Amino acid sequence: MLNISDVLETINMIREENLDIRTITMGISLIDCAGDDIDRVCDRIYDKITGKAARIVSVGDEIEKEYGIPIVNRRVSVTPISLVGGRFSAEDYIKIARTLDRAADALGINFIGGYGALVQKGMTEGEKCLIESIPYALAETGKVCSSVNVASTKAGINMDAISKMGDIILQTANLTKENDCIGCAKLVVFANVPEDNPFMAGAFHGVSEPEAVINVGVSGPGVVASAITRAGDCDLSTLAETVKRTAFKITRVGQLVAAEASRRLDVPFGIVDLSLAPTPAVGDSVAYILENMGLQKCGGPGTTAALALLNDAVKKGGVMASSHVGGLSGAFIPVSEDAGMIDAARCGALTLEKLEAMTAVCSVGLDMIAIPGDVSAATICGIIADEISIGVANTKTTAVRVIPAIGKNVGDEVTFGGLLGSAPIMPVSRYSPEKFIARGGRIPAPIHSLKN
């Protein structure tokens, strides 16, 4: 039987603490769309996406209304396009990007992910063409997101791919410089990429996934921050318990929405991603959670420990609330998408190096960070290699989504609007890794990858 305090707690979470479902993402396999003729392939891709996901927006609206829980985004992820395109040229791949964008427009979704490649061990000719097409594809389209997996704990780090991605990121920034280099906000470089991630820009439909699947990403930093405030001056064990209980409740809503979306769309349920995903709205910030724990400012000493506690408690609370947990599952720390992170970066409390340390204990990595536009490709490669090494050595996902702000420098800001937010340009070390990056080759997999 329902009791009044439970009802009021739920309503308060939604109305006052920004509890929402961040995304319902339908993964769609495009493997059966492959072929020799680019125009036929594009037609098949368009028809399959708009057919399978035809009702994703209306079903999302229905669930939102009936359960009273806001569902912020409806999205689609597809098979990595390099696997569908095979031997197509870069120009042909751009046609596929335009097709994906058109399909996203037709569906009324805000992003479509999967324009990418898995090259942790090496690149095929087709994958090279796709990667070379990324800057143009992202500049020409509005909704297409791209991700490239350059390393895994099992395969090691493909430094040739990282070396290529440094240039690709700079090129993407240059081609979209009129819009604050927004192309780079839609491009992620991964290590140990999950194949069922519902969040953009890194979502794609993995090769071992079924024909179609529903994955759901929950949110709720505001709810956790409020729970911590209410817990008062308790010790850290009690604080961890508070976070666990709150994460359980948040995730249960995610599970409910995922099961309901799966039933109504007649598409199997995949996973719930337990991530705490912030938005630029005040009161929906992971940084503020850390500050509510007792830090004067996010980024100061103690931040990594507080984040480790938070991330662990979110997983422990969430895992029992869902039948299948997957994706990235952890706390996100994207600078431009988190009001508290933006504040901390502006006042100098939060630096690139501290963010790198933080990524060792939470999900994803260096995310939505604006850097000076005059950094070299080698420096970007060095940033990627460092971050990717943390993922490979710790058998976890890490990623880099940096935005070289062309024509801007430390003290300036970039503004993307909406959920992508805005970011101050953060300083980057000027010491070059150029010779190290130029060596190329692969960094071998760590010894603990040999588990058999």
Next chain:
Amino acid sequence: MKAVVTVTGKDSVGIIADVSRECSEWGVNIIDISQSVLREYFAMIMLVDIDGIKGSFGDFVDGMSRLGDGKGLRISTMHEDIFNTMHHV
């Protein structure tokens, strides 16, 4: 199937009557009501049975919300499962 209707806003004469009438017109049966007024602030939570609803549940949600808008009240109607799944293992 049950739903939870919450009504909040400035107190005035006839709120319960208006909400009950709307439920009745939709064929929605009121099972339980909890209501209080703190100073001038009215708050009510109703558990309703929607098995005999005339029309879709989504339209009922909109209808209740519109009723609230016209009277300066905030009325939200939510399927009971969101509360059950969040608070019961």
